[in-house]
Amino acid sequence: MTLKTFTFAGLAALTLALGGTAAHAAGYPDKPITLIVPFSAGGGADNAARIIAHGMEAVSGQSIVVENKAGASGSIGAAQVARSAPDGYTVLYDASSFAINPVLRKLPYDADKDFIPVSQAVVVPNILVVAPDSPYKSLGDLIAAAKAEPNQHTYASYGPGSLAQMAAELLKKNTGIEMVHIPYKGGAPAMVDVMGGHVETYFANAASSLNYVTSGKLRALAVTSEKRMPELPDVPTVAESGVPGFSVYEWNGFFLPKGTPDEVKDKLYNLIKETLENPETKEKLGHLGLTTVGSTPEEFAAFLHSEEQRWRDVVKANHISLD
Structure with missing residues (x-):
């Protein structure tokens, strides 16, 4: 085979591969999605994930299979997703610990580099x-x-x-x-x-x-919210109680493994956003005290950066160690 022939063959193979990726992204999702919840069944994150998964099934027409992979404050399930194929069919549904673990634990993954933030789903x-x-x-x-x-x-x-x-x-x-x-x-x-x-x-x-x-x-x-909870109108916020600027929320959000095509990430985000805007889904989550967010990937990434930095500052100031 001449160099010229090899070059044309390589280009043809690359074009075919890229075309296959584009076609795959265009039809996403065309098979069931596995949603990894790195916490025990029946907990807050699991309950929210199942409500959202049910809503996503109605929107996408595909099954969303929730799997619980609990342990090590969520890092076991997160590690599994980090190692999974970057095709959009294995998705992580994690919680606040995602931004806390990196400043406290030695992890089997890099939280900043091994995941693509897709959307913050809910806060409480x-x-x-x-x-x-x-x-x-x-x-x-x-x-x-x-x-x-x-x-x-x-x-x-x-x-x-x-x-x-x-x-x-x-x-x-x-x-x-x-x-x-x-x-x-x-x-x-x-x-x-x-x-x-x-x-x-x-x-x-x-x-x-x-x-x-x-x-x-x-x-x-x-x-700990910025405003009083409607369910507890007589209970002040921490900030109102003499600690200015204090605001803490537990949150859940969606992540994909690094290398997932942008087209797939965008389609998953749109699926999540449409689901969270559905009145029935919002009502079910509201019964758990959860408020839907549906932030963009860029907004979620910025939020994660600020959360990790905040907890890093707390860990350093208070000399916190898990040893």
């Missing part, structure tokens, strides 16, 4: 809760007590490196208080021990704690 604030008979009637009361007795007061979390821990650490950083972290293996046992007075306070996910607050089983001191 946290509620700072105490037992019904707690002496603290406000966040100001808690801060005053913690300042008077450093490291003599406790806060719970649903695990080391969780957003519940990081929200409390951000509060410590912004107020100068010192409290002791009591980690649990999930949100449910953390709330049970707060109700029983075994640990003093907890930044609980609103989706899982709102019913306990409205039923009087927990007392809400403040919410």
Whole structure:
């Protein structure tokens, strides 16, 4: 084979490959999509993912199969997606830990380089809760007590490196208080021990704690959203309670492995956006206390960068280590 012949053959093969990729992207999705949720079934992220997946099926006409790959604060499932084929048919549905893990853990992937952010799906604030008979009637009361007795007061979390821990650490950083972290293996046992007075306070996910607050089983001191929650109009925000600029949300979002064609990413984004704008989907998510977002890939990437930097600053300032 002459060099000229080889060159033409190579160009022909490349053209065919690119044409195949374009054709594949044009028909996306033309088979079931696997949505990896790196947390246990029945949790907040899993419940939201299944609602959204059902809506995506109605829009796309394709099955969206939710698979739970829990462990290591979400990093096991994320690693699986990072290693998967970049064709748009294996998608990661991760949560706030995606931006926290890189500043606390040695990971089997590079969160910034091995994934393509597609869209932030939902957000939900946290509620700072105490037992019904707690002496603290406000966040100001808690801060005053913690300042008077450093490291003599406790806060719970649903695990080391969780957003519940990081929200409390951000509060410590912004107020100068010192409290002791009591980690649990999930949100449910953390709330049970707060109700029983075994640990003093907890930044609980609103989706899982709102019913306990409205039923009087927990007392809400403040919410972490920028504005008061409509469901708790008498509960002030943390910022209103004397910590200016404090705002923390738990969030979920969609990611693709690096190398996925832009055409596929854009089609997936449009599918997600249409699904999240559907009134039925919004209503179902709203019943869980979730607010839909549907940000663009560019907006989501910028958000992730700001979140990772914020938690990196908190980890450095508070000397947090998981060792």
